[in-house]
Amino acid sequence: MVELLTPQLDTVFHALGDATRRQMLRDLAAGERSVGQLAEPFSISLAAASKHIKVLEGAGLIRREVKGRTHMCRLEPGPLASAHEWLGHYERFWAGRLDILESLLRADDARKLSATKKPSIKKKGPRQ
Template sequence: MDAIFQALSDGTRRQMLRDLATGDRTVSELAAPHPMSLAAASKHIRVLENAGLIRREIEGRTHRCHLEAAPLAAAHSELSFYEQFWTSSLNELDRLLREDAAQEKQAAISSRPAAHKDD
């Protein structure tokens, strides 16, 4: 699990995984959007491979990478424990925002001048 989170700790590697989620890519295709050399991209890919997040197939001189989603599911499962803290914090924020909006609405109603009726 540590290798997975270490691999996911880098934004470049997370983007590479997002790219792979839409289909297989070569090392060159994974490197293209990033300002780095192919050697640097290969190092990132090796970290992803070592974490089991991708599988690389060699076809002649072309290295094609495939996403391996199972380790991501394990990471999600590990993180789901903490969801209870996010959910309660978001629920509290929602409650506070609703209270604030209700107070602002009440203040706006209270500060309106009384309507005058023409006789």
């Protein structure tokens, strides 16, 4: 069960808590990238990019491989699947709550509609 993986989930959510790292993961979803390629869109140094990459590596979200002098990074989707599974519980919770709200609102609308459609009883006045 995912709940038993709380320390791993903590590191995954910590890593996902930074916009730069989330963008790096998005870029890696399209394919392998070098550290320089990951740093480029942010105008950050390779050292700063490397710190972000180390956080992502620590969470198990990416794997870095050294090819000569180039460090290549690749997305590791497993921890994201665990986070998705954990979030899925809350998605189901909120979907259920919203379904209940929707049916309550529909019932309220139907009640209001039927109240306005009831014919009103008119009092008959004197005939001429």
